[in-house]
Amino acid sequence: MPESGYYAKRPRPQHRDYLRRYLEARDVVETVEELDDFRLVVRRRGMSGVRVYLTNSYEIGVADVEEILAEAPETTCIVSTMDYNHYSSEAKALATERGVGLFKAVEFLGAVYFDGEAFLGYLSPAQREALRGRSSS
Template sequence: MPEFGYYAKRPRPQHREYLRKCLDARAFVESVEELDDFRLFVRRRGMSGVHVYLTNSYEIGVADVEEILADAPETTCIVSTMDYNHYSSEAKTLATERGVGLFKAVEFLGAVYFDGEAFLGYLSPAQREALRRRNNS
């Protein structure tokens, strides 16, 4: 049966479940609570909890960040569940200025080890390498 755009922004159940399993496998994650189709709460030992807002938007822009934060103001992290999705640099900047992490799922799985500024400014190994190359050219 056709989806008629149902998953245009909504994370697919299998992607939400994959992310949850990855988080549950980390020893420092105490629990992952699914609040609804879009929101998770991740409790971490010795660190702050993370209010995660999941999205399947192909490109997260400034308007998307604004919409998400208006809908779920407790959000401390926005995660795009598909690795081929992306976000604009302006959206990343806005989210960071608001104290909210903005990541692809694979980036979030690295950022979750950190708190505070290290969490917000987390760069994946590929992003760090690309930055290093730009700085060396």
């Protein structure tokens, strides 16, 4: 049966479950609580909790960040559940300015080890390598 756009923004259950399982396997994570299809609360040892908003939007732009934060103002992190999805640099800058992390799922799994500015500014090893490559050119 066709989905009729049901998962255009909504995270697929199997992707949400995958992310939850991987978070729970991290030593830094105490608990992961699912509030609904879109929201998780991640409690971490010795660090602040993270209120995650999950999305399956193909490209997260400024309007998406605004919409998510209007709908769920308690959000401290927006995570795209699919690694082929992406976000604009403007959306990342707006989220960071508002004190909200914006990540792909794989990036979030690395960022979860950090707090504060290090969390917000987290770059995956691939992103760090790409930056090194640009700076040496």
